[in-house]
Amino acid sequence: MKKFKCPICKQQVEPRNENKTFPFCSPRCRSVDLGNWFSEEYASSRSLDPEADSEALMEVLNKEELN
Numbered sequence: 343m344k345k346f347k348c349p350i351c352k353q354q355v356e357p358r359n360e361n362k363t364f365p366f367c368s369p370r371c372r373s374v375d376l377g378n379w380f381s382e383e384y385a386s387s388r389s390l391d392p393e394a395d396s397e398a399l400m401e402v403l404n405k406e407e408l409n
Contacts, residue, residue: 350374 346355346364350371358364366372378384 343357346357347353348355348367348371349365351367353367355361355365355367361367363369363372366375
């Protein structure tokens with residue numbers, strides 16, 4: 343089983359089916375991440391293209407259906 347680390351505090355994270363806050367280790371780390379987005383500490387590295395993004399999303403969803 344693949345092990346994941348919380349992107350905020352780097353602690354090991356429980357799997358998605360056992361953790362409501364995945365990919366974070368806790369509600370606190372999830373809130374810290376959201377705050378980082380709101381305060382613009384994170385930024386998208388490319389301009390948004392709704393058509394290309396929807397195509398990429400459909401590809402991911404189709405792959406998940408096959409698994």
